Amino acid sequence: xxxxxxxxxxxxxxxxxxxxxxxxxxxxxxxxxxxxxxxxxxxxxxxxxxxxxxxxxxxxxxxxxxxxxxxxxxxxxxxxxxxxxxxxxxxxxxxxxxxxxxxxxxxxxxxxxxxxxxxxxxxxxxxxxxxxxxxxxxxxxxxxxxxxxxxxxxxxxxxxxxxxxxxxxxxxxxxxxxxxxxxxxxxxxxxxxxxxxxxxxxxxxxxxxxxxxxxxxxxxxxxxxxxxxxxxxxxxxxxxxxxxxxxxxxxxxxxxxxxxxxxxxxxxxxxxxxxxxxxxxxxxxxxxxxxxxxxxxxxxxxxxxxxxxxxxxxxxxxxxxxxxxxxxxxxxxxxxxxxxxxxxxxxxxxxxxxxxxxx
Ligand code: GYE
Numbered sequence: 001x002x003x004x005x006x007x008x009x010x011x012x013x014x015x016x017x018x019x020x021x022x023x024x025x026x027x028x029x030x031x032x033x034x035x036x037x038x039x040x041x042x043x044x045x046x047x048x049x050x051x052x053x054x055x056x057x058x059x060x061x062x063x064x065x066x067x068x069x070x071x072x073x074x075x076x077x078x079x080x081x082x083x084x085x086x087x088x089x090x091x092x093x094x095x096x097x098x099x100x101x102x103x104x105x106x107x108x109x110x111x112x113x114x115x116x117x118x119x120x121x122x123x124x125x126x127x128x129x130x131x132x133x134x135x136x137x138x139x140x141x142x143x144x145x146x147x148x149x150x151x152x153x154x155x156x157x158x159x160x161x162x163x164x165x166x167x168x169x170x171x172x173x174x175x176x177x178x179x180x181x182x183x184x185x186x187x188x189x190x191x192x193x194x195x196x197x198x199x200x201x202x203x204x205x206x207x208x209x210x211x212x213x214x215x216x217x218x219x220x221x222x223x224x225x226x227x228x229x230x231x232x233x234x235x236x237x238x239x240x241x242x243x244x245x246x247x248x249x250x251x252x253x254x255x256x257x258x259x260x261x262x263x264x265x266x267x268x269x270x271x272x273x274x275x276x277x278x279x280x281x282x283x284x285x286x287x288x289x290x291x292x293x294x295x296x297x298x299x300x301x302x303x304x305x306x307x308x309x310x311x312x313x314x315x316x317x318x319x320x321x322x323x324x325x326x327x328x329x330x331x332x333x334x335x336x337x338x339x340x341x342x343x344x345x346x347x348x349x350x351x352x353x354x355x356x357x358x359x
Contacts, residue, residue, distance in 0.1 A: 044077040045312050048097030049106040052133070053085040055185075056217045056245045057278040061359040062133065062298035066106070069301030070308070085110055085185065085216070091118045098125045103312050105129045106304065107144075111187035112137040119143035128311045132300055134189035141319075145311050148303050148321040152190045155294045156197025158327050158344050159240070159273050161337035162292050164205050169333055172265050174206040178235045181212040182222050182250060184242040190296070194242045194275060210236055215246050222249030230257045237265045239272045244281025244293065247274035251289050261289050263331070277328055278359055285349045288330045292346070295325040298359060328353075 047070055051063055063080075070076040079102065081093035087110050097105050098121055105127055109115065115136040122129050123143055131147040138144070167177060181198055184191035195212060202209045210233045215222035222241065229236055230253060239254070241247040254261050254270050262269035274281055277295035284290040303321055310317045332348040347353065 044072060044075055045104065045308060046077045046079070046100075046102040047104050047106055047308060048079045048081070048093070048100065048102040050081050050083055050090045050093040050097075050108065052090075052108050052110045053083055055085055056243055056276070057280050058217075058243060058245075058276045058296060058298050061278060062108070062300060065299045065301035065359075066132070066304060067301075069305045074305065076305075076308075083110065087111060087114055094118045094122060098122055098127060101125070102127060104308050106308070107131050107136070108133045109136050109188070110134070110185060112189055112192070113187060116140070116143065130304065130307055130311065132304060146307050146317050146319055146321070148300055148307060149323065150190075150296050150325060151322050152193025152296075153197050154193075154339060155275055155296060155325065156194040157201070157339045158337060158346075159194075159275070159292060159294050160197050160201030160205075161339055161344075162327065162329070162334055162346060163207075163238070163271075163273065164201065165334045165337055166263070166291075167265070170263070170265070175208065176265065177205075177207040177238055178210050178233065179207055179238040179240055180210050180226070180229045180233065180236050182225060182239060182241045182246045183212055183214040184217045184246075186214050190275075191242060194240075198240055207238075215241075215249070217243045217245055219245040219249040219252075222246035223253045224249075226250045226253035227257065230254065230259065237268070237270055239270060241272060241274045243296075244274050244276040244278050244284075244290075247272050247281060247284065247290050247293075251284060263291050263333075277326070279354075279357065282328060282349060282354055282357070285328050285330045286351065286354065290330065292327060292329050293349075294327045297323045297325050299323075 054060055070078045083089040094105060105122055107129055112135055116138050119129055128145040131144045133149045135147060181195060183195055213225050215225045239250045241250050250272055260269045263271050265271060271291045274290045274293045275296055277293045281290060281293050285293050307317055327346050328349040329346050334346050336343050336345050
């Protein structure tokens with residue numbers, strides 16, 4: 001009996017001890033865990049993204065790629081600002097991001113110049129800035145941590161080398177090549193690189209550049225500008241459009257003018273060269289209306305995500321990340337060109353290739 005009371009007593013003490021232990025354990029977990037959960041729930045990386053605007057199909061694909069990657073499920077809290085192509089709006093957005101104490105700022109700058117002051121403010125606030133797409137031209141390169149985008153000058157050089165090889169093969173005299181350059185938004189790296197490549201090539205090869213006119217990467221503006229050029233320059237036979245939306249406007253203008261689009265420059269046809277290789281542009285390559293479309297890959301989300309994670313974690317990252325790109329032609333006259341000493345493949349576009357494309 002005594003023994004059993006003792007046994008029971010021991011049992012009771014044991015139970016109480018167990019209870020205290022469990023409670024202590026639980027209270028520890030209980031205090032930490034919800035907080036940990038709460039912590040991890042709020043441990044999203046806060047990113048402020050200043051996007052140029054929505055001026056082109058390329059831009060829309062770029063926004064989709066970045067916003068579709070920097071999601072809450074992927075661990076981000078994204079503040080998105082559309083600057084409607086205005087630099088002052090971008091500057092205001094960056095100041096707002098600094099005030100909100102975001103973890104990282106992503107800037108797709110409309111133009112290269114004019115960023116020193118506001119990027120210095122971000123730097124002083126200890127917020128890293130990652131530049132995407134076009135570049136910023138700042139005296140102190142430490143004002144941004146990294147850049148990811150395309151080699152625009154190289155894109156232009158691919159287009160020009162292709163034009164040179166193509167016209168050589170067709171027996172067209174360089175002096176009979178009369179080009180109008182429909183430019184992108186002036187002062188942005190894409191415009192600077194693509195226009196520069198054309199200017200250099202025209203000097204090298206002896207082409208005639210009739211005019212250089214900006215159309216802000218927009219179809220309607222390009223149509224207007226090209227319509228005007230067709231009236232002013234009767235010998236115009238190459239339209240070098242700095243993006244697909246401009247090429248789409250150019251196609252409409254040429255067709256409405258009664259002139260024929262094609263590559264038979266000797267017989268009055270007008271050749272259209274373009275950049276981006278988004279779906280709407282490539283469908284015109286398939287139709288033979290755009291002779292060459294040099295890709296500019298807007299899918300920067302994945303590369304950007306990795307950069308942000310590393311930068312926020314304080315890791316060293318590459319200062320410049322270039323996205324791989326291709327070039328698509330409507331016929332198979334030229335299969336490759338040499339740019340900067342290396343061979344660049346020119347892919348003859350087929351429906352099968354188009355079906356596999358993501359944008
Ligand atoms: O080619 C054009 C867009 O900066 C690469 O901007 C970008 C250019 C692109 O609006 O379509």
